[in-house]
Amino acid sequence: MNTKNNIGKQVKRVLESKSAQVKLGIDQHARDVVVSMQEDGSVPQRAQKMQADDLLALVRGLVGGGVKVFACYEAGPCGYWLHRALVAAGATAYVIVPKPLGGARQQKTDQLDAMALCDALDRYVRGNVKAFTVVTVPSEEAEQKRVRGRVRNQLQQERGRMAARGRSLLLSQGHHVEGIWWGRGKWEQLKEKLPAWLVSCLEEIRALLLKADEQEKALRKELEADAENAPRPKAIGALTWTMLSRELGDWSRFKNRRQVAGYTGLCAGVSQSGTHQRDGCINRCGNPRVRALLIEAVWRLSMWQPQYAPVKKLADGIARGAARRKLAVAAARRLAIDLWRLATGKTTLEKLNLVPA
Secondary structure, rough: OOHOOOOOOOOHHHOOOOOOOEEEEEEEEEEEEEEEEOOOOOOOOOOEEEHHHHHHHHHHHHHHHOOOEEEEEEEEOOOHHHHHHHHHOOEEEEEEOOOOOOOOOOOOOOHHHHHHHHHHHHHHHOOOOOOOOOOEEEEEHHHHHHHHHHHHHHHHHHHHHHHHHHHHHHHHHOOOOOOOOHHHHHHHHHHHOHHHHHHHHHHHHHHHHHHHHHHHHHHHHHHHHHOOOOOOOOOOOOOHHHHHHHOOOHHHHHOOOOHHHHHOOOOOEEEEEEEEEEEEEEEEOHHHHHHHHHHHHHHHHHOOOOOOOOHHHHHHOOHHHHHHHHHHOOOOOOOOHHHHHHHOOOOOOOOOOOOOO
């Protein structure tokens, strides 16, 4: 009850001050949020902790009084539900890329983070688009589709972990096995050589393995069916195409090839000062799942479509070791751009010298 009274008093105070704009820097956590508020061009206020429902009540009260409300918080494990709730309450909300907020003082608290976010939001609203990087929030339907693909990856990883546990248990008892030991044919042969107690333990692991395998294959079939009519090249399977499309959300949201390459995180980092400049490793910005899918696709293309220009050096075996991996990264960056052009109708497989799937 006290919290509701405080929110009401805060709304009343802001409305009485005749503020036209209010900026909210939000440091989001699983149980609560820490919010710093700035009225018009004043200094950000000391942050306060509250529940998400109280934050939404504050926004609704301010918007109802004719105040323009801006809010931002960093992307993280809590997802996008708060962004959607803020927008529904009438605020202009941004989800931004996380970055260190402590500054040179090397101090980090929730209150300082919320105030730093509020200050960055003020600069962004006043026209400094470099104040932070905005994350594209997918629609609920697009997010649900993307989750299906990620669940499939998690099932695949869990299957691998459980299979490794079984191999480890067998090795501890002097039995070295390789491959899919839990497959029906191999398991029937294997368990004849094992003591009953070990078979019993492995049967429990195998039951979990079979269930995970069944669920992974069902999801894989569902994902592959989504790319039946997609104009994809040979060596990029239906699963890879669907996963790429769902992770990217909407190919048409990229305005140019620079944005596509930047999103993959496959661009080289640069360290430059005065007359000295050094190109570093890739910056790894953007979506790591997209990056992994592109690198895998490049190696397959080098085997199945060596005439494709970006992978020609890989197919010809020009470099070895680290130099070869650098060629693969450059090819993956080019591939991302070509797939974007293909998905948005800016080119065709024939123009790219690619054989269709």
